[in-house]
Amino acid sequence: MVLPGRLVGLAEVAELFGVSKRTASRYALRNDFPRPVARLRAGPIWLEDDVRTWAAPERPVRRGRPRSVPQRA
Numbered sequence: 001m002v003l004p005g006r007l008v009g010l011a012e013v014a015e016l017f018g019v020s021k022r023t024a025s026r027y028a029l030r031n032d033f034p035r036p037v038a039r040l041r042a043g044p045i046w047l048e049d050d051v052r053t054w055a056a057p058e059r060p061v062r063r064g065r066p067r068s069v070p071q072r073a
Helices: 010-017 022-031 048-054
Strands: 038-040 043-047
Touching: 010 022, 010 043, 010 048, 043 048
Parallel strands: none
Antiparallel strands: 038 043
């Protein structure tokens, strides 16, 4: 089976979005993140086009820590 496009793992996903590999793995756990096309011992792999489509301008990927919500006294 020949897959069209470039294959990416967590390290490449992190590079695409300018985030840490840990953050990229959090994205991969989201229900709306594309399903991997395969799983290797090194981890899941995706088609780069699928990952870029997921992060299209309509769905911005947020960087950094989430904003803290003030605790009520």
